[in-house]
Amino acid sequence: MNIGKEFVTSVLCAGAAAGLVFLVSTGLPANVGAASGPEAKDPGVRAGSANAGSPLSSLSADEQEFFTDGQTRFLNFDTVTGTNSGLGPTFNSNSCGSCHAQPAVGGTSPALNPQIAASSDDGATNTLPDFISASSPVREARFPFLVNANGTLSTTPDGSVHDLFTITGRADAPGCEMAQPNFVQAQALNNIIFRIPTPLFGAGLIENIPDATIYANLAANAALKQSLGISGHVNISGNDGTITRFGWKAQNKSVEVFAGEAYNVEMGVTNELFPDERGLPPASCLFNPLPEDSTNFTLSGDQILSDIVEFSTFMRFLAPAVPSTQGIPGNPAAQSIASGQTLFTQIHCTLCHTPSMQTGPSSFTAGLNNQTAALYSDLAVHHMGTGLADNISQGTAGPDEFRTAPLWGLGQRLFFLHDGRATPSNGGLLTAIQDHAGSGSEANGVINLFQGLSAQQQQDLLNFLRSL
Numbered sequence: 001m002n003i004g005k006e007f008v009t010s011v012l013c014a015g016a017a018a019g020l021v022f023l024v025s026t027g028l029p030a031n032v033g034a035a036s037g038p039e040a041k042d043p044g045v046r047a048g049s050a051n052a053g054s055p056l057s058s059l060s061a062d063e064q065e066f067f068t069d070g071q072t073r074f075l076n077f078d079t080v081t082g083t084n085s086g087l088g089p090t091f092n093s094n095s096c097g098s099c100h101a102q103p104a105v106g107g108t109s110p111a112l113n114p115q116i117a118a119s120s121d122d123g124a125t126n127t128l129p130d131f132i133s134a135s136s137p138v139r140e141a142r143f144p145f146l147v148n149a150n151g152t153l154s155t156t157p158d159g160s161v162h163d164l165f166t167i168t169g170r171a172d173a174p175g176c177e178m179a180q181p182n183f184v185q186a187q188a189l190n191n192i193i194f195r196i197p198t199p200l201f202g203a204g205l206i207e208n209i210p211d212a213t214i215y216a217n218l219a220a221n222a223a224l225k226q227s228l229g230i231s232g233h234v235n236i237s238g239n240d241g242t243i244t245r246f247g248w249k250a251q252n253k254s255v256e257v258f259a260g261e262a263y264n265v266e267m268g269v270t271n272e273l274f275p276d277e278r279g280l281p282p283a284s285c286l287f288n289p290l291p292e293d294s295t296n297f298t299l300s301g302d303q304i305l306s307d308i309v310e311f312s313t314f315m316r317f318l319a320p321a322v323p324s325t326q327g328i329p330g331n332p333a334a335q336s337i338a339s340g341q342t343l344f345t346q347i348h349c350t351l352c353h354t355p356s357m358q359t360g361p362s363s364f365t366a367g368l369n370n371q372t373a374a375l376y377s378d379l380a381v382h383h384m385g386t387g388l389a390d391n392i393s394q395g396t397a398g399p400d401e402f403r404t405a406p407l408w409g410l411g412q413r414l415f416f417l418h419d420g421r422a423t424p425s426n427g428g429l430l431t432a433i434q435d436h437a438g439s440g441s442e443a444n445g446v447i448n449l450f451q452g453l454s455a456q457q458q459q460d461l462l463n464f465l466r467s468l
């Protein structure tokens, strides 16, 4: 895992904070006022076809074959020994596709949490932590601080992922005895935070946006950003100094690094990028030579490649989700959606959620080459204040900083924000927007403008987001 312990304020961030404050005309329509009439409501998940999960249309026959093989491996269920071996000793689920499932393979947390089935698969004797239920989002847990030997909380950062489950009890792990982390204690000490899966549609486009483009976009509209309290900075790889961009804190460099990390952290499968078993397991729980996933020198064609390379091929070639104005619950008029899109710009959500950036030249396929990526993110991290802070630092992203979440594909998502706190049962998208506000959040100025919209205007904005 890429867990930096230090928080480094970037030059861009410091420069913006020290700047002058301008009064800005928001260019809002004349009828903006306090909300009135029926309250705005997240319409809910868009119905109809998934409009996501397909490969880029530009793939050659060869590339298509590797994509399909990668997709098959992404959907495989791993076991400790046997054909798809390597699961555990600790894990959060047993298949990439189990967590990245909604609304299609490569997406996010599905309606029915797959971790319940994974916890007891093949006889495993795990206790379900109480933050996992059938209707909860898929969750992984991190402990912000280490716990002292006497059970009190220390001030030394931990920050790492503590997998929910172990392979103890499984028929294919005879003799393994390994306890789950003490989640009851972690909750009693208020020393646990959650992360939910991020979607992978369009990941190859995100990977191929040049660093210079991201820096230039971040530097644009400087006066307006300053007047609203928005700064932001990129997260940086300690290895080569380039911009990292994947994950809730933009902590990871590439889809391949993420694939290697996820295979080991989420499923316990060691690989050529992350070759060591996590959590110092006892010898009784170690069943395989390492790495468990590797290049297959004796095979041919796409079968030569390791799983993590093929997961990456699949993710890199996944087309972005296709927006649609059809199937949004309540059947909003095209006019409402168009007006919501205008308001999204007028109240300056776009200062962080950049509607699009251009990719650079790609050696892979035309679909990644000099394309417009309509991701709705600046790929930078921003202070989101005490309400969202998770007290985890990763790379140059500090305790309350998060990557501007890309909003493409939002129309068919169930759970929002890094810990999935905004759900279908508590307001969904509306809650996600309101929770941007908090002491120290760079979004406070923009959220004030959102709260000043009429109920109809807020509804238009939500309808627009469900068309993405």
Ligand code: HEC
Residues within 6 Å of the ligand: 092, 093, 094, 095, 096, 097, 098, 099, 100, 138, 139, 140, 195, 196, 197, 198, 199, 200, 203, 245, 246, 247, 248, 249, 255, 258, 259, 262, 263, 266, 267, 311, 312, 315
């Ligand atoms: C237990 C559920 C779970 C499983 C299994 C899982 N993931 Fe994820 N995935 C997550 C979570 C949670 C995140 C967000 C992590 C973070 O940012 O801290 C994530 C994020 C990602 C991202 C980052 C995308 C972006 O733009 O931010 C990639 C890439 C990814 N996963 C690939 C994979 C691959 C490949 C596999 C299989 C080896 C896999 N995941 C298995 C839960 C899971």
Ligand code: HEC
Residues within 6 Å of the ligand: 230, 248, 347, 348, 349, 350, 351, 352, 353, 382, 384, 388, 402, 403, 404, 405, 406, 407, 415, 416, 417, 418, 419, 429, 432, 433, 436, 442, 443, 446, 447, 450, 465
């Ligand atoms: C200061 C930058 C900033 C501004 C301004 C901003 N956002 Fe965000 N937005 C973020 C960040 C960062 C996250 C991720 C926060 C987290 O998960 O804790 C996010 C997350 C979201 C999400 C949840 C997406 C997901 O994947 O779960 C939605 C929806 C959203 N923003 C909509 C909006 C709208 C609408 C506006 C304008 C009213 C807006 N945002 C303004 C930075 C911003």
